[in-house]
Amino acid sequence: MEHNRRARPTLRLLAEDLPTGWEDPDHLRAIAERRWQQLHPVAELPHPLLRKAVELYGSDPLGDPAPRLIKSSGELRLQELRNAQWRAGIWTDPDSGVRWILSAGLAKGGHRDEDDFYQVLERRIGSGATALLPTEHDVLLLKRETAAAALTRWHLTLQSEVAQALDRLGKAASTRIALPHPSKPIAIGTVDIELDVVREDGTPREDFFLTVDLRSEHQVSTWGWRAIERVLISIAPPVQDWDRHGNHYFVMAEPGHRSRQYNRLVAVGGRDETLFAEHGTVSHYTHRSHIAEASVDGKAVRAMCGVVFVPTRDPDRLTVCPRCAENFAALPG
Known part of the structure; x- marks a missing residue:
């Protein structure tokens, strides 16, 4: 069964990288309580960064924007996504073709803040890039959403x-x-x-x-x-x-x-x-x-x-x- 290739967040990203910006506080509470099934489908959650990701990285890869590689993403070769102050890194699974949002955050002025998206991403890559990849739980949720669709x-x-x-x-x-x-x-x-x-x-x-x-x-x-x-x-x-x-x-x-x-x-x-x-x-x-x-x-x-x-x-x-x-x-x- 072929999965929808539109960009989708990992559960780690939802729990750790997007503490603000939600249009509905109920979604933030569901994330905090790990009620993942109530967030189905995760690609359609009401956050401006996620909407931008789906808009630019939809179901058809031929519609993807011109590649803009984040240099510090190493072997993951993450594509940069921008929406106002929000930034994200998009990874394409070479086996399924599904695009995943692996890391997100705010770009702070002058890149001097330790919470700046790019600095956080560089530290994460240095600690082990595989920790950002989709987990078995992420893949299971994707399969369930594909079956439901x-x-x-x-x-x-x-x-x-x-x-x-x-x-x-x-x-x-x-x-x-x-x-x-x-x-x-x-x-x-x-x-x-x-x-x-x-x-x-x-x-x-x-x-x-x-x-x-x-x-x-x-x-x-x-x-x-x-x-x-x-x-x-x-x-x-x-x-x-x-x-x-x-x-x-x-x-x-x-x-x-x-x-x-x-x-x-x-x-x-x-x-x-x-x-x-x-x-x-x-x-x-x-x-x-x-x-x-x-x-x-x-x-x-x-x-x-x-x-x-x-x-x-x-x-x-x-x-x-x-x-x-x-x-x-x-x-x-």
């Missing part, structure tokens, strides 16, 4: 496929989309989407019917379920609205939903954003043993009203579903 691109692709399908459903009653694999040039399955616009039975609505056909190896895989979940969220985010029967899914929506949802997907897709699942605002009745198992395993259960949902919230804080309450009251003593 790939997963986001996959979700955006699925969401885009649904947007195109909703557009086609404006002219046809059904359409099919392929579910791409997150890392291989193959499909893990298909989804047939049918739209029935109901106007004459007293309840105008748009009914969506989905038939999912996953390849055998993905019928119980994480990728298979995540792909289905992304498709459902893209069509109708409220997860409690969907009804499931085997590999078939059904949801009713208000008139005009297809057009509105298409426009919504186009808007968020243009910002490289994905829709979030909208969890229900009511609690449902279901079998006690089923709810306990589902809460642990994250599996969906069927409520007495017919809704299929995954229990993730405290039911005592929600209003009881009126249809569930009605069905429960009708049960014999």
